[in-house]
Amino acid sequence: MTKGYLCLVLHGHLPFVRHPEHENFLEEDWLYEAITETYVPLLSVFEGLVNDGIDFRITMTLSPTLISMLADPLLEERYLKHINRLIELSQKEMERTKWHHDFRSLAQMYFDRFSHARDIFLKYNCNLVYAFKKFQDLGKLEIITCGATHGFFPLMDVCRESVRAQVKVAADHYESVLGRRPKGIWLPECGFCPGHDEILKEAGISYFFTDSHGILHGTPRPKYGVFAPVYCKGTGVAAFGRDLESSKQVWSSIEGYPGDYNYREFYRDVGFDLEFDYIKPYIHPDGVRINTGIKYYRITGSNNHKEPYVPEWARERAAEHAGNFMFNRQKQADYLNNLMGKPPIIVSPYDAELFGHWWYEGPIWLDFLFRKVACDQQSIRMITPSEYLEQNPRNQVITPSFSSWGYKGYAEMWLQGTNDWIYRHLHVASARMTELVKSFPHSGGLQLRALNQALRELLLAQSSDWGFILGTGTHTSYAVRRTKDHLLRFNRLYEDIKSNHIDEPWLSDIEYKDNLFPNINYQHHQ
């Protein structure tokens, strides 16, 4: 008998990082690493489950910027180069480590995994979006959308036209790629501000997520806490609250599963460990050491001494941890069911990129979890939000509270001494965009191109990723540069459009560089 539901949500997002103007661009590695370590392993897990006839449900954001990069021919070509180089390095490593049994077999493991990543990548014609779509079409995966460029909505509340543009551009883009309108959205950084549900409703989106306190501090008091969705007052858009307890088990690097001593150590990478001349071809051309993804050690203990990674031990731990996670959810569901008098829904959202990238064993853990939940028990069942809503259409109406899943739960991560300077510029740009839309309700030709590009640049400047990196206070130069570059491009377009003096060659150049959302409609910004 089903005592409760488990709704796993993976939030897949990377900011738009694509630099055709440079042969080698370090930040593009964010994408390549995520493909090799997260997206391909997740797809392999899904593939395996389907092949073995295991029923499963998972909800996953593919942010519009991530989709745009996964579907971009230049980045696809560069990924192939990247993975080929890694395969070459792992081959060299197999040779170099032949006198060290553990390292030798690990080098082989990396060779196999990198080769597998390349095979999967090629199997889907270099576009993994289609791979994810396949599992959505099979009814196992529910892909949700996100803000077009992951702008942090609460700090756009003074210019809701921009929130509207973020949502509508995203929904259109989703439809153009995945063939139907998105049912749900992951609000960037889980940032919700009362009233934004109206915009979601306009875009035809029926649910979103908040952090726990978004629901718990809503008004009136939510009868079932975060363990049942609520409908937003006035719009009927559903909000699901995050369960912090299950989050912590995975997130916390100390008490959480990823800190287990048998798991792979993230910080010991051959890119830093090996002798310079040998590793030079595989690090940054300037000689800056970077992570390659080949890591030979397990966490081992709390000090610097590290022992070689033993994949079989890690696998066993992942199985144990999956069992522990399931057991705790069963207990939780049981307890809540008694308390609530109906089956709770436990919503466990995570950053997708932590599975595989930060927590190397994350994808196997998921695999074990899916299999155990399907085969070993009956008290919890996996579900997607839209399935839950279909089966449980009657829910309480409240106004959820302003909230985010960022540090301290509100806007501070994106609004502090190191990044608060960006908002005066972003807000002016938003107001200018609104002005352009009002001034040019009908447009065509070159002007239309410029208006659409202006919206692209504004959206790109709004990515919360820049604010986040600025907020951490280190390696901020790229984030500063991206914020300024897009704003500068926007401002120039604004002036050019107003003075009817559009510089076509320059416009072509930035269209080529910032080429996402080919069918963008500037009129969404109103």
Next chain:
Amino acid sequence: MKRIFKKSKEALSKVISKVNSKLKLKKKLKPAKAVTADAQKDAFGFQETAIANTKFSHAQNVSPDRSMPQELLSSYDVDKIVLQVRDPHWLHAYWEVRNQTTERLRVNLGDRFHGARRVLRVYDVTSIIFNGSNANRFFDIVINDFASSWYINTDGPGRSWCVDLGLMLTDGSFITIIRSNVVQTPLDGPSWITDEEWMIPDDLFARLYGMGFGLGKSSPVGGAWQERIKQGLFSSGISSSPVKKEIKERNFWLKVDCELIVYGATEPDASVTVQGVPVKLRQDGTFTLRYYLPDGKQVIPVKATSADKLENRTVTPIVIRETK
């Protein structure tokens, strides 16, 4: 019911500073004294941030060939103040006042302009339509002439706010220069408003509420509610964690490893094996092999055979690595 967090704050901050230094975050954590739930939730939040940041790996000291062509404007020639909500207690305001506006004030006010101080007047405008004089209450913050933004502690969750940037004259009168938008701070605890149709007894709600919240200063849960949770009114999670670890300090460190390079040359058309494995020669007949050298003895026979298979040469280096 088991508390998930058990480690002392000191140990935690060490681990975090480890994560910290790995991520090259500059933020320094204060040394800690006592075990507090606050620290634990802080630490959890910080870990989430730190882990999320691993997504954005960076190289250090990338050469700065990506210079900005130009800078953003430092002002947009408007009189404007914008108010945003940071959290239930804090607001952030930024503003811009044109020189000509200040100049006009100087002219209009004449002598009264001198000694006037710039002030932020923060109005509580909860549940009213604010007309400039009907605020529930207000307070003033004296700011300097150069500030263009300010963090404002309202200590008023769940209320609506509006801010004027203005001048406080020596006679105590206040002159508004610019007025902000109205914002509403969120509650820092559950609403006291309940819904008849969806009633829930307090103690039941409290149990639902407490589940899963790791509580602390950085937690979104307000003080009053935290107190109730500390008094044991609420369960704070039922899960057990299988991970138990001792946390020790990371000290100064040194890493040393050895590699062995075996290289040589023969006739370009000869065939060479090293430890029985064929080796690819360069065009000039040279070869280089590189091995990780573990402790112990390595016997490395290098054998060359001439193209016509008539001649053989074998050289066998023996290498012993011993690490003390």
